[in-house]
Amino acid sequence: MSGKVKACYACQRNGRLTCRRTRLGEPCLKTYPLECVDLLRRARVAFQAGRTLKENFRLAQLEAVVRMLEEHECDFVDALGRDLHKPRFETVMSELLLVKNEALYAFSNLKKWMQPQHVERNLSTTLDECLVVNEPLGVVLIAGTWSSPVQMCLVPLVGAIAAGNCAIINPSECTSHTSELLHRLIPLYLDNECFHVILAGASDLPEVVELKFDHVFFTGNREEGNRIAQAAARTLTPVTLILGGKNPCYVDCQCDIATTAQRLAWARFHNAGQSLVAPDYILCHADVKARLVQALKCCLMQFYGPDPRESRSFGRMVNLEIFNRTRDMLWRSGKVAMGGQVIEAEKYIAPTILTDVAESDPIMQQDVFGPVLPVLTVNNEDEAIAFINKQEKPLCVYAYSNNSKVISRLMSETSSGSFCSNDSILQSLMVALPFGGVGASGTGSYHGRYSFDTFSHRKSCLLRGTRFECVTYLRYPPYEDRNLSLMTWASTLSQKSQGWCQIL
Numbered sequence: 322m323s324g325k326v327k328a329c330y331a332c333q334r335n336g337r338l339t340c341r342r343t344r345l346g347e348p349c350l351k352t353y354p355l356e357c358v359d360l361l362r363r364a365r366v367a368f369q370a371g372r373t374l375k376e377n378f379r380l381a382q383l384e385a386v387v388r389m390l391e392e393h394e395c396d397f398v399d400a401l402g403r404d405l406h407k408p409r410f411e412t413v414m415s416e417l418l419l420v421k422n423e424a425l426y427a428f429s430n431l432k433k434w435m436q437p438q439h440v441e442r443n444l445s446t447t448l449d450e451c452l453v454v455n456e457p458l459g460v461v462l463i464a465g466t467w468s469s470p471v472q473m474c475l476v477p478l479v480g481a482i483a484a485g486n487c488a489i490i491n492p493s494e495c496t497s498h499t500s501e502l503l504h505r506l507i508p509l510y511l512d513n514e515c516f517h518v519i520l521a522g523a524s525d526l527p528e529v530v531e532l533k534f535d536h537v538f539f540t541g542n543r544e545e546g547n548r549i550a551q552a553a554a555r556t557l558t559p560v561t562l563i564l565g566g567k568n569p570c571y572v573d574c575q576c577d578i579a580t581t582a583q584r585l586a587w588a589r590f591h592n593a594g595q596s597l598v599a600p601d602y603i604l605c606h607a608d609v610k611a612r613l614v615q616a617l618k619c620c621l622m623q624f625y626g627p628d629p630r631e632s633r634s635f636g637r638m639v640n641l642e643i644f645n646r647t648r649d650m651l652w653r654s655g656k657v658a659m660g661g662q663v664i665e666a667e668k669y670i671a672p673t674i675l676t677d678v679a680e681s682d683p684i685m686q687q688d689v690f691g692p693v694l695p696v697l698t699v700n701n702e703d704e705a706i707a708f709i710n711k712q713e714k715p716l717c718v719y720a721y722s723n724n725s726k727v728i729s730r731l732m733s734e735t736s737s738g739s740f741c742s743n744d745s746i747l748q749s750l751m752v753a754l755p756f757g758g759v760g761a762s763g764t765g766s767y768h769g770r771y772s773f774d775t776f777s778h779r780k781s782c783l784l785r786g787t788r789f790e791c792v793t794y795l796r797y798p799p800y801e802d803r804n805l806s807l808m809t810w811a812s813t814l815s816q817k818s819q820g821w822c823q824i825l
Contacts, residue, residue, distance in 0.1 A: 357489070357529050360517045364460045364487040367514035373457060373485045376435060382482045382511055383428045386475065389510040390417050396502055397471060404470070404496035406637035411591055416471040419750055423476050426752045426769055427483040434483065434773050437782070450784040455777040457485030458559075459535030464526060464549070466540040467495035467639050468595040468690065473540045473563075474503060478516075480772020481538075487515040491529070493541075494522045495639050527552035534558055536776060540597070541565070542688060543761060561765030561775055563597065564758055565688040566715040566738075570600035570745065571705040571731055573722030574608040581721045581743075582616030585694070586624060588745035590672045593636035594692035595643070598717050598739075598749045602678070602685065602695040604705040610698050614676060617694070618659045621672050629671050630664070638668040638691060647691030651675070654684035655695055680708075702727050709735045714760035719745050738762050 372378065390397070397417060401407040427434075437452040461481050465474035474492050481488045490507065492500035504518040521529050523545055530537055530552040539549045540563040553560045572581060589599050605613055625632040638644035647670055648663050660673030670692055678684065678695040685695065699705045702722075709718065716738045720731040728742045738758040741748040749756045757766030767775050795804040 357519055357521070357532055360489055360519065361460060361532055361534070363514055364489060364517060367512070368457075368459055368487045372512070373482075373487060373515055376431060378512075379431060379482055379485060380428060382516075383424045383431070383479065385510040386424045386479060386482070387421050387428075389506055390421055390475075393502075393506060396506075397499070400498040400502045401471070401496075403498040404467075405592065405595065405639055406635075407592060408634050408636065410634070411636075412471075415591070415750075416469060419472050420475040420479065423479045423752055423768065423772070427479050427773065430770070431483055434770060448786065448788065450782075452782050452784075454780045454782050455484070455773070456780050458776055458778055460487045460489065461536040461538060461776060462489050462491065462530065462534040464491045464537070464539045464541070465493055466542075466597070467493035468592065468597060470496040470499040471503070477538045477540075477561075477767055477772060477775075480767055481776045482516075483773045484776035486535070486776050489517045489519055489534070491519050491521050491526065494520065495643075530558065531555060536561070538765075538767070538775070539563070546763070561767065562758065562763040563756075563765075563767075564716065564761070564763040565597050565690075566717075566758070566762040567601040567685070567688060567712060568598065568715045568717040568719065568737075569705075569709045569712070570603050570719035571699075571702065571709075571721070572603055572605045572609065572613055573702065573720070573724060573727050574606040575724045575727070576609070576721045576743075577723065578609060578612050578616050582613060582620050584744050585721075586617055586620035586672075589694045590621070590624070590635070590692050593638060593670070594647075594672075594694075595636070595639060595690045596746070598746050600694070600717075600719050600745050601689055601715075602697060604697055604699045604708055607698045607700055610676075610696065614658055614674060614696060617674055621659060621674075625672060629660075630662075630667070630669055635672070635692075638670060641665070641668060643690055644668045644670065646687075647689065647693060650684045650687065650689065651691075651693050654678055654682035658696075660692070702730055706731065706734050714738075714758075714762055716758050716762040717741065717745075717749065736760070738766075 394413065394417060398409045398412045401412045401416065435455060437454045440451045440453060442449065442451050463474060463477045463481065470493055474490050478488055478490060490503065492503050494500065500520055504520060507516060507518050527548050530549055533556045536559050537549060537553050538561045539546055542565045546562045546564045550560055550562060570585065585600060585603070625635050629635045638647065644665065651661065651670070651673060655675035655678035658674040658676045660671040662671040663669065672692045673694070675684065675693060675695045678697050684693065699708065714736050718731065718735050718737040718740050720728055720742050722728055732740050736759060739748045739756060748754055752769035754768060755766035755771035756768050757763055765775055795808050
């Protein structure tokens with residue numbers, strides 16, 4: 322067989338399962354649920370054989386992830402360039418380095434994470450051993466989104482590997498070149514029985530979920546997340562959902578306008594605005610609105626020049642569906658203060674600032690995955706907090722102010738998956754902080770130790786001997802008042818000395 326030809330298990334439904342082959346560089350055909358049955362079976366056999374349990378195995382797989390990213394950096398840059406017109410700088414910084422940091426952090430801390438955790442004993446377990454053991458869940462499904470197609474697949478995968486699971490990864494069909502690259506590379510670096518890449522479309526994913534995994538980790542929009550959660554519920558499969566949402570950003574009258582504008586412009590317009598964690602709209606104090614809008618205009622000119630279409634630092638919409646939705650919202654909302662140009666043939670939307678935006682405008686009714694930043698006006702932080710709390714709980718809340726009391730109020734009086742003051746997005750990238758949603762923006766969290774915990778079962782273990790039956794016999798029938806009195810007295814002593822009560 323030619324070296325340029327590789328096997329691809331992708332198939333088409335022609336009454337039965339058929340296999341096809343593709344050439345390197347061509348998008349792989351879809352993987353349908355019938356094929357996933359075999360991959361799931363292979364992964365489950367590998368897990369049940371204990372293949373993933375050893376620390377050395379997990380370390381070797383984490384090391385292989387890092388090696389894959391280092392040896393194929395140019396391939397990832399090329400694939401993301403084809404899919405999203407993503408600049409090399411953004412690919413390396415927000416995709417590859419982030420995954421490498423996660424893998425290296427897990428590599429350095431794995432021994433500590435795997436150790437059983439001893440817990441406080443009570444009077445009746447003084448001579449026993451009470452501990453919590455981290456068990457891998459089994460075979461997990463990781464479904465990534467198109468906005469960060471490498472990061473959203475591989476960061477959860479690092480946690481699944483560290484926790485000792487087998488995994489099936491489903492990259493987004495929207496970023497076909499990146500998905501094909503992961504489909505090709507992962508079998509070359511990771512264990513071929515424990516880790517598999519499938520290419521199921523969004524419409525097929527609920528059917529895949531119903532095949533019964535031990536955990537499903539999904540990143541995407543709320544509509545798809547709702548379908549995934551319903552499919553998982555039918556087999557009682559636990560889920561982690563990292564969903565989108567309209568992330569608000571309050572800009573106070575007491576802030577450094579120039580720095581605020583730079584950080585906001587970077588956060589909103591990197592990756593052409595296609596981000597789950599970017600600020601979705603600004604609630605700007607009326608006293609500084611004009612200055613902020615002007616500063617944002619200056620930043621966009623500095624970042625992308627007079628014609629962002631010619632800039633090597635600005636991306637494109639992932640497909641025409643996202644392009645059309647964003648363009649239609651833009652044209653039907655507010656007033657364009659800067660930008661607004663669109664070219665359908667290139668899936669290009671210029672970095673756009675909207676003013677005079679009303680709460681009822683289309684841009685405020687849907688998640689925005691594009692380079693459009695609506696600016697609304699409020700008179701103080703009270704109005705901003707009230708506005709935020711009227712909406713569904715977002716994935717992120719941002720606040721810019723030099724007044725610590727204002728920051729404290731925004732942080733404590735709103736609810737969101739995460740919070741960041743005087744910057745944006747960074748809280749979602751740190752390995753030491755958990756990241757996830759709340760309410761409508763998702764459930765569960767990941768990054769660093771929190772990824773390990775997400776893919777682990779914390780099993781309670783009590784290791785007892787058979788001594789002191791002279792005490793424990795008090796709990797056995799036939800029940801006597803004298804025995805109850807003795808146990809109550811002993812529990813009272815335990816409560817006084819340890820602050821809690823138990824004697825069994």
